[in-house]
Amino acid sequence: MNAMAGRTPVVLIVDDEKTNLRLLSEVLRGEAKVVLAKSGTQALDKAARERPDLILLDVVMPGLDGLQLIRLFRQRAETASIPVLFISGLDDVKQEVECFELGASDYILKPFNAPAVRARVRLHLQLARQRDMLERLAHIDPLTSLANRRKLDETLAQEWSLAAQERIPLSIAMIDVDYFKQFNDAYGHAAGDEALARVASVLESRTRECDCLARYGGEEFTLILPGTSSEQARLILERCRLAVMDLHIPSAKEAAYEWLTVSIGIAACLPERHQAPEYLMSAADELLYQAKQKGRNRTVAQNLK
Ligand SMILES: Nc1nc2c(ncn2[C@@H]2O[C@H](COP(=O)(O)OP(=O)(O)OP(=O)(O)O)[C@@H](O)[C@H]2O)c(=O)[nH]1
Known part of the structure; x- marks a missing residue:
């Protein structure tokens, strides 16, 4: 309605x-x-x-x-x-x-x-x-006003079956704020909340109308990019990553960069009906882990077969 x-x-x-x-x-x-x-x-x-x-x-x-x-x-x-x-x-x-x-x-x-x-x-x-x-309200995260996990799951299921039907690629990006525990420890939880809201807002401003940006939980965000290959998704998410740095939110002293940064894992595939979308989510999560391992503040993308 x-x-x-x-x-x-x-x-x-x-x-x-x-x-x-x-x-x-x-x-x-x-x-x-x-x-x-x-x-x-x-x-x-x-x-x-x-x-x-x-x-x-x-x-x-x-x-x-x-x-x-x-x-x-x-x-x-x-x-x-x-x-x-x-x-x-x-x-x-x-x-x-x-x-x-x-x-x-x-x-x-x-x-x-x-x-x-x-x-x-x-x-x-x-x-x-x-x-x-x-x-x-049932679909919104109160801190960031982004879609919440429930809405993310619903959208992913819809986009997955649409992409399988139309034989078009789908990309998922997992975006995680770097050294956020240390940020909270240094500046306090309220400053942490404010930083998350600002990161969410700048990410949203750099994504497209057709993408779904959600707060996955804690300091982690997920972006669903329908009809998008990993190469195209990488371009969009690199813009997101640079925009977060451009917020110039001072980072914790343990961080390698002066400003608060994010690490991003992107997985893309041609969805198949018999597969569950969680397969792509966990691949994106694994690539995010690699981005963290490689030094953070970077994007790692992969096209899955
Ligand atoms: N202020 C605030 N902090 C949050 C919120 N949700 C999660 N956190 C904090 O985010 C931190 C996440 O810490 P970790 O998972 O260790 O990750 P990290 O410190 O960012 O380290 P890396 O991801 O490895 O760079 C925890 O300290 C949580 O308490 C929130 O809504 N507000």
Whole structure:
């Protein structure tokens, strides 16, 4: 579902009666951008295109009726989580229960009361907004605002199967701050936190829109680079490495460089469906270890067969 923070919500109204479409549009004036559909097929098309935040759905319609439609909405990934409020002329408990069992969020009887419909729409839009926010928070690392481990795992699984399907390469980079224990010991944990947030932000500014940068944990970050060979990934990550040095965060005295630095391991491959993406992750981790062994503040990349 759409994240609607800071924008006008979109409500799709589905009804075969023109009068009802007009009345409901009036009710929602000023509350939402209204999209209208006169039939089930039109509703499927507009729901996929407009990605509404809420659907008001008539139960009885010629062709695809409301009950068939909600089943189809629930089956399709792009509409599966959009709340559906039924508008029904039938005061029948059995039908009402069936609607809820199919995933309806509400059941409103016709003839409807305008202020009550408006209040219910407002409530469901607010619930949807809160759910979106929780969903986002569940995927964000609070210190750096980057994707967290959970989001990283989900994205990696998606990108892996997409790359396997399209026969394109995938690179993974593991990025680890050097001598960070000593940095904390020298400057304190709060300064360590601030340094991590600044490193995260500069890494993000040097990566592409299509890449996924995540905090893997502690002082370690992971970058997923879809459709990218190890040579291309190396260029991007060398820019990242130099940008971290350019922050000019003073390092601990044990470090070999004056400024805080990172070491990077990059592994790339042509993903296969039968392989698990963890294989590439552990290869990148091994290459990161090599970068540390070779003196830190460097990038080690490898194309796996
Ligand atoms: N300030 C701060 N420190 C953290 C955080 N997460 C992990 N650390 C610290 O990061 C340090 C990581 O230490 P090590 O794994 O020994 O790695 P290192 O000192 O960077 O050494 P090398 O990786 O070998 O260069 C530990 O001291 C952790 O306490 C965090 O969120 N904030």
